[in-house]
Amino acid sequence: xxxxxxxxxxxxxxxxxxxxxxxxxxxxxxxxxxxxxxxxxxxxxxxxxxxxxxxxxxxxxxxxxxxxxxxxxxxxxxxxxxxxxxxxxxxxxxxxxxxxxxxxxxxxxxxxxxxxxxxxxxxxxxxxxxxxxxxxxxxxxxxxxxxxxxxxxxxxxxxxxxxxxxxxxxxxxxxxxxxxxxxxxxxxxxxxxxxxxxxxxxxxxxxxxxxxxxxxxxxxxxxxxxxxxxxxxxxxxxxxxxxxxxxxxxxxxxxxxxxxxxxxxxxxxxxxxxxxxxxxxxxxxxxxxxxxxxxxxxxxxxxxxxxxxxxxxxxxxxxxxxxxxxxxxxxxxxxxxxxxxxxxxxxxxxxxxxxxxxxxxxxxxxxxxxxxxxxxxxxxxxxxxxxxxxxxxxxxxxxxxxxxxxx
Numbered sequence: 308x309x310x311x312x313x314x315x316x317x318x319x320x321x322x323x324x325x326x327x328x329x330x331x332x333x334x335x336x337x338x339x340x341x342x343x344x345x346x347x348x349x350x351x352x353x354x355x356x357x358x359x360x361x362x363x364x365x366x367x368x369x370x371x372x373x374x375x376x377x378x379x380x381x382x383x384x385x386x387x388x389x390x391x392x393x394x395x396x397x398x399x400x401x402x403x404x405x406x407x408x409x410x411x412x413x414x415x416x417x418x419x420x421x422x423x424x425x426x427x428x429x430x431x432x433x434x435x436x437x438x439x440x441x442x443x444x445x446x447x448x449x450x451x452x453x454x455x456x457x458x459x460x461x462x463x464x465x466x467x468x469x470x471x472x473x474x475x476x477x478x479x480x481x482x483x484x485x486x487x488x489x490x491x492x493x494x495x496x497x498x499x500x501x502x503x504x505x506x507x508x509x510x511x512x513x514x515x516x517x518x519x520x521x522x523x524x525x526x527x528x529x530x531x532x533x534x535x536x537x538x539x540x541x542x543x544x545x546x547x548x549x550x551x552x553x554x555x556x557x558x559x560x561x562x563x564x565x566x567x568x569x570x571x572x573x574x575x576x577x578x579x580x581x582x583x584x585x586x587x588x589x590x591x592x593x594x595x596x597x598x599x600x601x602x603x604x605x606x607x608x609x610x611x612x613x614x615x616x617x618x619x620x621x622x623x624x625x626x627x628x629x630x631x632x633x634x635x636x637x638x639x640x641x642x643x644x645x646x647x648x649x650x651x652x653x654x655x656x657x658x659x660x661x662x663x664x665x666x667x668x669x670x671x672x673x674x675x676x677x678x679x680x681x682x683x684x685x686x687x688x689x690x691x692x693x694x695x696x697x698x699x700x701x702x703x704x705x706x707x708x709x710x711x712x713x714x
Contacts (some may be wrong), residue, residue, distance in 0.1 A: 308531070308675070309341040310538065310699050313489045317344045319394035319426075321419050322362075323698040325350025325401035327435040327478035331357060334400065334481050335365040335603050339389040341485070346390055347371065348419050350406075376418040387421035396492045397426050401435035401478045404446050410458075432460045433484060438474035461556075470541055479556065486556035490538045497710045499540030504580040505533050506573065506587035506620075508548035510566045514612060515598040523672035524588035526550030528637075531698035533558045535706055542578070546572045548587055566590050566617035577627060582709055584635045585621045586661075588672070593617050608685035625656030633712050635705075638662040639672075648682045649681055658712055659683050661705055670695075677701040681708050 314562040318338050322331050338345045345366045349359055351373045371390065375381040391397075397418075399406060406419065410432070423430060432453060440446060441463065450460045459482075464477040477489075507529020526547060533545045534555035543558045546569055554560040563569045563577070565617040566589045577583065592614035592685040602610065621636050628634060636657045638648045641664060648662035663679040665671040672680040678695040681704075694704035 308697060308699050309485070310489055310493075310535070310703070311696075312494055312703075313492065314342040315344075316395045316492060317346075317393055318488070319348070319390055319397045319422070321345050321348045321350075321399040321402075321422070323350045323355045323399065323401060323403045323406040323419065324356065324358065325435045325478070326356060327401040327402045328353045328356040328698060330478055330481070330540045331400060332361050332365060332404070334484055335362055337481050337485060338592065339366060343711070344368075346394065348390070348422060350417065350419055371418060373418050376421065377496040387415075387418055389424050390421050394426070396488060396606070397423065397429060397430040398433070398484070398488055399423075399430065400433035400484055402432045404436050404440050404443075404449075406436070407432065407434060407446060407449040407453070407460075412453040412511070431487055431491045432458060433487075434460065434463055434476075435478040435479060437462075438470060438472055438475050438476045441476050447566060456567075459487065459491050465709050469532075482553060483556035486534065486537070486677070489558065490540075493538040493540075495710075496540040497713075498536055498582075498706070501541050501581040502544065502579055503533075503536045503541040503582045503584065504544050504546070504573065504576050505529055505536070505584045506546045506548075506569060506589075507533070507552075508532070508550040509588050510548045510569060510590045510617075511564050512590045512593035512617070513564075514594045515600065515602045517601050518591060520587050520594070521549075522590065524548070525673040526552045526587075527673065527698050528676065528677060528701070529586035530555065531702040532586055532705065535699060535702040539706065541582075544576050546576070548589075566593065569619045570620045570623065570624050573624060574627070577632075578626060578629070580632060582633045582635070582713070583624055583628070584705075584709070586622075588637075588639060589620060590617055598600065619655070621655045621657065633658050633709060635709060636660045639665045641666045644680065645682070652682060652684050657684065660710065674698075679705070681705065683712075 348371045363370045409420040410423045415424045465475045466477050508526030509524040511521045513519040530552040533543050537543045537557050545560045561572045595613040595615045632700045640647045640652050644662050648660045661679050663670050669676045680691040
């Protein structure tokens with residue numbers, strides 16, 4: 308899902324000659340699908356790994372190549388200047404060790420090098436290479452130099468490499484590249500330097516090794532909040548119950564299963580958090596006794612399970628938090644939404660609660676959209692502005708209100 312503010316951006320994609328260049332066709336398709344305009348610079352070696360015609364077809368634009376820098380046909384357009392003036396962000400993926408060196412030293416002998424030197428907006432580098440090359444002091448020094456210039460250099464993924472090695476050096480997934488690109492151009496940086504602790508998803512309370520009690524929460528809202536907070540500069544920790552959602556790039560995820568596990572993880576991360584957002588749908592009860600063996604249905608026509616209350620994580624966080632920490636809760640209701648939301652603020656000691664009617668179409672569990680109202684601990688604020696849209700849009704609206712509490 309692409310943030311609304313990221314659409315219609317102008318992306319300049321530099322593709323250098325690593326074997327991972329073949330993956331960039333998928334990246335170009337994803338950028339175009341996100342309603343972005345894409346111009347592409349292809350190095351001489353990269354043009355041997357991915358066909359310029361393929362990229363031109365996907366981007367609906369010509370592909371700029373090394374010969375264009377000084378050619379009679381295209382050189383007069385001064386492509387390294389016109390392209391750098393045109394784009395909102397420059398993405399180098401994959402980025403070889405040689406291109407890192409060129410960028411760090413200001414080498415303008417190639418079209419890509421000259422364009423990087425002329426570029427005055429954010430550049431995001433995605434190094435991809437052999438793990439020994441990545442670990443070489445020269446490469447590390449070039450990375451530090453680029454970061455010192457204010458550019459973003461994204462750590463490669465680990466796994467099997469084309470050279471036969473196993474280790475760090477893989478180009479991140481297309482989704483991760485998009486995440487890092489959006490983070491580089493996000494118009495708001497109001498969470499920079501803040502740690503935001505977010506809970507997401509359901510909890511599973513096991514009865515026996517093969518059965519559990521849970522709810523239909525998908526985690527989509529919590530994951531959207533984590534992505535949007537990361538785009539806006541936050542250091543994000545996501546404590547997540549079982550979910551099929553993808554963890555946004557740059558977010559530290561702590562997977563948990565039960566409410567008690569989520570409680571421990573939250574308390575471990577609480578002390579240095581600036582904002583805590585409790586978006587998880589935590590089970591209120593768990594089985595008093597866990598059966599170590601599968602309960603057989605032949606043993607009884609009626610099965611009675613004795614339940615006991617789970618810890619109230621939000622209330623415990625409220626009791627332990629230090630001055631200045633902001634605590635936000637969620638209230639998934641089916642009736643009397645405002646009354647229940649205000650009651651939750653008071654009983655749990657929240658600064659703010661995000662409430663919705665989960666029986667409403669487009670606002671319930673697992674939906675890609677949401678419709679919420681935000682209430683504050685100041686009970687005079689009884690005329691909340693509704694927030695609705697896809698869950699990234701809703702996450703942005705929620706964080707706008709959290710930012711107001713931080714001011």
